[in-house]
Amino acid sequence: MVTPVRASAEAAGRRAIWLSIAALAMVFMLPLAGLVLALFALVAGIRALPLLRQENKPRGTAVGSIVVSSVVLLFSLMATGMQLYLMDEYSAYTECMKGAGTVAAQGECFTAFKEATSQKLPPEVLRYLAP
Secondary structure, eight states: OOOOOOOHHHHHHHHHHHHHHHHHHHHOOOHHHHHHHHHHHHHHHHHHHHHHHTTTOOOOHHHHHHHHHHHHHHHHHHHHHHOOOOOOOOHHHHHHHEEEEHHHHHHOOOHHHHHHHHHOOOHHTTTTTTO
């Protein structure tokens, strides 16, 4: 029978912080994937904390992982929610961009997207959508 090898507490802390950094990078490309990765990082950080405490090692990596993954989790939830809320507008914009052969046509697609989202979003949010 083979006994399982247990990773060191420091390795668990490093793993947690690297997962949270990867989640931070992923949330800008694919918010839903960033959400899943942030959940893994949060769990890894929470599991590493007692291991580090038990071995009297510095707990900065685990605490940092918990903080970063919590912020990433919040941000990815907001981004995913916004994508779901504006799903129809994003689909219309994507279809318009497929047929746009010139820069002027792409600009018209963006203008149509901005007008469509202005009906759903407050004006404070729309000022960040500059052409």
